[in-house]
Amino acid sequence: MREVSSEKTTHPVLIFWIVAGWVGFLILPWYGIEDGFFRLDWLLDGYPLDSDYAPAAFLIGQGQKLWLAPLLVPLVAPLLVLTKRKTDPIFAKILITAGAFGFAWLIAQGFGIGIRGWSFGWLQALFGPLEDRQFGMGYGALLLASSYLFLFTQGIAARGAINGDVFVVSAVSGVIVIVSVFVFFPIAKMLLAAFITEDGSYSFVIFAAKFFDDRIWGLSCVFGSGRCGVAWNSLFLAVIVGLLTTILGLVFALVVTRSGFRFKPALRALTVLPIITPPFVIGLAIILLFGLSGSVTGYVADLFGIRPTRWVYGLPGLLIAQLLAFTPIAFLVLIGVVEGVSPSMEEAAQTLRANKWQVFRTVSLPLMRPGLANAFLLGFIESMADFGNPLVLGGNFDVLSTEIFFAIVGAQYDQGRAAVLAIVLLAFTLGAFYAQRSWLGNKSYTTVSGKGDAGVHPQMPRGLSIPVLTTAMIWAGFTIVIYAMILYGSMVELWGVNNTLTFKHYITAFSMRLEDGGIRWSGSAWDSFWTTIKIATVAAPLTAAVGLITAYLLTRQTFAGKNSFEFGTMLSFAIPGTVIGVSYILAFNVPPIELTGTGIILVVSFIFRNMPVGVRAGIASMSQLDKSLDESSLTLGANSWQTFRRVILPLLRPAILAALVYSFVRAMTAISAVIFLVSAEHNMATAYIIGRVENNDYGLAIAYSTTLIFVMLAAVGLLQLMVGKTRIGRRMDHKSGG
Numbered sequence: 001m002r003e004v005s006s007e008k009t010t011h012p013v014l015i016f017w018i019v020a021g022w023v024g025f026l027i028l029p030w031y032g033i034e035d036g037f038f039r040l041d042w043l044l045d046g047y048p049l050d051s052d053y054a055p056a057a058f059l060i061g062q063g064q065k066l067w068l069a070p071l072l073v074p075l076v077a078p079l080l081v082l083t084k085r086k087t088d089p090i091f092a093k094i095l096i097t098a099g100a101f102g103f104a105w106l107i108a109q110g111f112g113i114g115i116r117g118w119s120f121g122w123l124q125a126l127f128g129p130l131e132d133r134q135f136g137m138g139y140g141a142l143l144l145a146s147s148y149l150f151l152f153t154q155g156i157a158a159r160g161a162i163n164g165d166v167f168v169v170s171a172v173s174g175v176i177v178i179v180s181v182f183v184f185f186p187i188a189k190m191l192l193a194a195f196i197t198e199d200g201s202y203s204f205v206i207f208a209a210k211f212f213d214d215r216i217w218g219l220s221c222v223f224g225s226g227r228c229g230v231a232w233n234s235l236f237l238a239v240i241v242g243l244l245t246t247i248l249g250l251v252f253a254l255v256v257t258r259s260g261f262r263f264k265p266a267l268r269a270l271t272v273l274p275i276i277t278p279p280f281v282i283g284l285a286i287i288l289l290f291g292l293s294g295s296v297t298g299y300v301a302d303l304f305g306i307r308p309t310r311w312v313y314g315l316p317g318l319l320i321a322q323l324l325a326f327t328p329i330a331f332l333v334l335i336g337v338v339e340g341v342s343p344s345m346e347e348a349a350q351t352l353r354a355n356k357w358q359v360f361r362t363v364s365l366p367l368m369r370p371g372l373a374n375a376f377l378l379g380f381i382e383s384m385a386d387f388g389n390p391l392v393l394g395g396n397f398d399v400l401s402t403e404i405f406f407a408i409v410g411a412q413y414d415q416g417r418a419a420v421l422a423i424v425l426l427a428f429t430l431g432a433f434y435a436q437r438s439w440l441g442n443k444s445y446t447t448v449s450g451k452g453d454a455g456v457h458p459q460m461p462r463g464l465s466i467p468v469l470t471t472a473m474i475w476a477g478f479t480i481v482i483y484a485m486i487l488y489g490s491m492v493e494l495w496g497v498n499n500t501l502t503f504k505h506y507i508t509a510f511s512m513r514l515e516d517g518g519i520r521w522s523g524s525a526w527d528s529f530w531t532t533i534k535i536a537t538v539a540a541p542l543t544a545a546v547g548l549i550t551a552y553l554l555t556r557q558t559f560a561g562k563n564s565f566e567f568g569t570m571l572s573f574a575i576p577g578t579v580i581g582v583s584y585i586l587a588f589n590v591p592p593i594e595l596t597g598t599g600i601i602l603v604v605s606f607i608f609r610n611m612p613v614g615v616r617a618g619i620a621s622m623s624q625l626d627k628s629l630d631e632s633s634l635t636l637g638a639n640s641w642q643t644f645r646r647v648i649l650p651l652l653r654p655a656i657l658a659a660l661v662y663s664f665v666r667a668m669t670a671i672s673a674v675i676f677l678v679s680a681e682h683n684m685a686t687a688y689i690i691g692r693v694e695n696n697d698y699g700l701a702i703a704y705s706t707t708l709i710f711v712m713l714a715a716v717g718l719l720q721l722m723v724g725k726t727r728i729g730r731r732m733d734h735k736s737g738g
Contacts, residue, residue, distance in 0.1 A: 494699065
């Protein structure tokens with residue numbers, strides 16, 4: 001089948017990308033449109049002759065931007081091979097040459113010429129002053145760049161790379177390019193600041209002095225009476241949070257999948273609640289319970305006659321808040337893995353007279369190792385990158401993320417120190433990444449093959465179910481109390497001062513009235529609310545798609561640089577949102593990619609900040625799918641794209657749900673990066689809420705947060721219905737309802 005297809009002289013995918021390139025060059029505006037491309041106002045405002053909206057071909061025709069003229073050559077060249085066979089050597093040579101030259105020239109001219117002419121002094125010295133200039137690239141340039149990239153990948157595939165699979169080669173190249181542009185490029189610009197001196201030059205000595213600062217690596221808390229450095233504080237907290245969130249996530253996953261607990265849907269919803277809550281709201285509720293004047297603190301002090309303390313500020317309170325916030329991440333990863341363990345393997349162990357505890361300890365738990373490792377890694381990274389909880393509850397317990405924030409926005413404004421702290425954080429994350437890989441090793445965790453599986457998951461052994469159910473109930477009860485405090489705080493006149501019940505905060509934020517023209521959204525929060533919904537709705541499916549395609553490439557394909565490729569996909573997740581926000585401003589505030597102030601920069605930041613969850617969830621689930629499923633599909637004549645879409649994706653519903661839920665709710669509740677990227681036109685809910693908190697309008701802030709919680713609960717339920725659930729076995733467990 002493959003040999004026959006390789007002899008075809010019709011190339012529909014090639015034709016598509018050639019046409020796309022010509023559309024980008026001849027029809028679409030070359031530069032970005034300040035008022036928004038999709039409003040289409042530019043069509044009536046001088047298009048195509050006005051230089052602000054003109055396509056590249058019209059700019060060249062008018063004698064402007066002549067450095068774009070060479071881009072025409074690699075567009076014409078692929079036309080010469082439309083009648084050639086893929087096996088013809090000239091086919092691959094022309095596509096590779098045209099795609100590589102076009103893409104390289106587009107990048108070179110974009111970075112070489114900016115708003116003020118030449119972007120680098122050596123270019124001006126070499127060619128002399130440039131009287132013309134250019135702004136950020138638009139959709140014409142984006143489409144043409146995509147055309148060049150995929151012309152290049154088709155040429156590479158024709159040469160036999162990755163077995164000549166066009167989909168795999170294109171997917172690998174596409175992910176590498178977008179990760180390079182939206183992860184490596186902005187972070188590299190940020191980290192370069194670690195070596196910059198006051199006069200603008202670069203110095204390794206300056207970097208070393210900042211890196212080995214005692215405030216980062218000090219051990220006074222161990223060998224003296226002072227504080228430990230922020231690096232050790234962050235590492236200790238992240239390890240504890242990673243371990244405990246993994247244990248709690250497994251506890252909830254076992255209760256939902258391996259017990260006869262009656263209220264599983266309610267427990268599922270309860271475990272997801274903290275992930276759909278702005279983190280500082282949980283912090284405020286914890287302070288109300290355990291702060292100096294908190295309800296629980298006051299009750300215990302009166303009961304035992306002891307003096308209240310500020311114990312909640314620092315490591316204890318921070319640990320509680322992060323456990324509440326990040327346990328759902330571990331649960332979302334582990335639920336798919338626990339459901340994915342083949343029931344027939346567990347039944348086979350029981351047939352060999354193993355009891356339930358032996359089955360769980362020797363069969364089920366070892367097969368969950370990929371999920372446990374991924375859950376720990378995500379909990380570790382989340383704790384390292386967390387910003388909101390340390391800001392509210394950190395007290396004297398300094399961590400890397402808040403130190404980076406204060407280095408950037410504080411009175412010191414030391415980008416070099418912020419960059420050094422980010423490097424330390426990356427080093428810890430990279431260490432956790434490789435520790436996880438070492439623990440998993442090269443063992444196989446495949447449990448789902450092409451054979452039918454009619455088994456039913458056994459319930460937990462009694463000796464395990466009692467502590468698991470007890471832990472789940474205690475933690476669920478604590479979560480309910482936290483959210484009761486949040487709901488109560490949104491309906492009182494003035495939290496902690498005047499506890500008269502009122503709905504005025506909701507009315508102020510979300511009032512509306514009917515007018516002749518329809519509904520008037522008169523509440524102060526509506527603009528940010530609709531913007532947040534729109535941004536999150538766009539970002540969520542894109543995040544899931546990029547994450548799961550990346551997971552497929554990592555688990556199912558072998559190619560050069562695979563380990564670096566995997567690390568690159570995790571890099572943005574390891575960087576605090578504060579650094580992401582600042583690095584995006586530094587990278588995308590000037591040509592060739594100008595995104596600052598647009599909704600696109602928010603969507604992009606959410607995609608690449610949250611993509612690793614889709615990657616890790618996909619890897620954990622795909623580790624259990626036998627590769628014979630792919631091989632059978634390919635043997636029957638399907639290509640890799642059809643196999644991925646029709647065979648792999650239907651078996652990845654838990655991973656798809658995890659990626660969609662996480663990316664949607666994180667886009668709704670993100671704080672640190674959003675603060676730097678919002679604009680007057682694109683204001684997000686969390687930025688609005690923080691503004692209310694800064695004005696001491698806590699009631700309105702909590703009312704808005706409570707509304708977001710209910711909106712996201714509805715969205716999570718809708719996503720659950722849309723995605724469905726994976727069913728491995730054919731029999732129903734009537735006792736557990738599963």
